[in-house]
Amino acid sequence: MEEGQLLYTIDSSNASSSLTQSQNSYSQAQTSYQQAVDAKYPEADLTGTVSEVYVNEGDSVSAGTELLKIVADENMYIDFSFTYADSDDFYIGQSATVFIDGFAGSLTGTVTAVSSSSAAVSTGVPLTTVRVRLTNPGLVTTDYTASAVIGSYSSYGQASIKVGASSVITAEASGKVSGFDWLVGDTISSGDRICTITGDSVDNAIESARISVSNAATSLESAQENLEDYSITAPISGTVVTKTAKAGDNIEGGSDSTLCVIYDLSYLEMTMSIDELDISSVEVGQEVQITADAVEGKTYTGVVTEVSVAGTTSGGITTYPVTVRIDETDGLLPGMNVDAEIVISSTEDALAIPASAVNRGDTVLITADSPSAANALDQEAPEGYVYVAVETGVSDDSYIEILSGLQEGDTVAYLQTTSSSSSDSGMMMGGMAGGMPSGGMPSGGGGMAGGPGGF
Incomplete structure (x- = not known):
């Protein structure tokens, strides 16, 4: 099994519902915040020309107050119908004289389109439709109608007038107008800022909306994390050794x-x-030597990965936990009891003697014919023996390294205490070896074991 692999899926209908509600709340909060910002910084909603200005810099306004008017197209467009005329009688660019109902005089326009086919009015008389464009004098709205003369033809009836799109920008909040420098006739683009509405009311509305967005975002994040908890994935790569839940169980x-x-x-x-x-x-x-009763004849090598400073006291003795990692684990299983020794120091090709051969004061008893007897101390010794001073190095339970004072070929003598009830002791003889058994000194120097330890 790999890390991140899906293990269980728990019914998440309630969590999904909560997530949807949180998403809706967050979306609404964002909308409210944007509306509050837009109220402080009103913008043009179309591209065109400023046709009217209703406020000045420094004016106080309230929600609904008109700020300015934008006209997207200053032209008027009128579709005139002509009876007893064919489309060939008109052409694009042709001049047209337009009469607007209710206005004195006439206006001059230009033909921009001619219908490609003729239709007939209710009387059965055929007619042709001609579109005329002319400049709006500024007062004409869609409420007016018009007639026209083009060439030798007069239009049939009164035609409705279409004016270009326009928009009146109003204040959405109360406050004072600042940064307003628009004049009639200015060209304006959609998204251009009209002005800034200043005041506590609009600023408080923005801050309140911002807090709502922050709270909604926190709730949404929590709902998303909660939903993720319903999909249980493997936290590590490994082997499932115990399974306590199955499909259909209530958790x-x-x-x-x-x-x-x-x-x-x-x-x-x-x-x-x-x-x-x-x-x-x-x-x-540090290296650790590990053995297990369950795996005979094999020594595993570990390494210290953590030394805790949080000790535990029991019976007046304080111990500290030390974590050891073992990478080569063939034969070892979790839960096995082991013995372990931490290698504090080690040496190779060392001159070594039994540890019990070193006397107090770092002296060693050797035979008088040993090569190092030439350095004998002026110290009383058994007949045929002399004492020499030595410098010691690392040691383990059995052997100690000799750095100086002895050499190969020396015969070392020492007393070995037996375990018999009479506590007899006997002299042991040993020639100098050229090497020390591998392993070095365990932690504490006394064969300190970390066990029985456990995984």
Whole structure:
């Protein structure tokens, strides 16, 4: 199983409903915020020409007050009908004399389109439709009608007038007008700022809307995260060793609701309890030798990955947990008990003698015919033996490194205490070896084990 792989899907209908509500609330809050901002900074809603200005810089306005009018096209367009005329009798660009009902005099326009076919009025008389464009004198609206003379033809009846699109921009909030510098005749584009409405009312509305957006965003994020909790994925890559939930089960949320247990068996970890007298010698990166009764004849190598400073005291003795990682785990399984020794220091090709051969004051008893007897101390010794001073190095349970004072070929003598009830002791003889058994000194120097330890 890979990290992120889907393990369980929990019924999320209620969470999905909550997410939809949160999304709607967030959308509404954003809309309200944008409306509050638009109220402070009114903008043009079409491209055209400023035809009328209703306020001045510094005026106080309220919601609904007209600010200015924009006309997208200053032209008028009128479709005239002509009876007893064919479309060939008219052409684009032809001059037209227009009479607007209610206005004295006439206006001059230009033919912009001619119908390609003739139609007939209710009397059965054929007619042709001609579109004329002319400049609006500024007062004509769609409420007026007009007639026209084009060439030798007079239009049939009164035609309705179409004027260009226009928009009146109004204030959406109360406050004072600032930054208003528009004049009649100015060209304006859609999205151009008309002015700024200043005042506590509009500013408070924006701040309130901003807070609503922030709260709605927080609720939406929470709802999204909550919905994600209904899809349970593998937190690590590994092997499912225990499965406690199956399809159809009712699950109660909480730390006790274990669905399954996944082990990453690519490596194992164990925790050793190290005595307070030895913890100062333990460091991250040190090698650890590990054995398990369940796996005979095999020693595993681990490494210290964490040394905790949070000790535990029991019976007047404080110990500290040390985490060890084991990458080569063939044969080891989670839960096995192990013994472990932390290698504090080690050396290779060392001159070594049994640890019990070193006497107090770092002296060693050797035979009088040993090469190093030439450096004998002026110290009483058994007949045929002399004492020499030595400098020691690393040690383990059995051997100690000799840095100086002895050499290969020396014969070392020492007393070995037996475990018999009479506590007899006997002299042991040993020739100098040229190497020290591998492994080095365990933590604490006394064969300190981290166990039985556990994974």
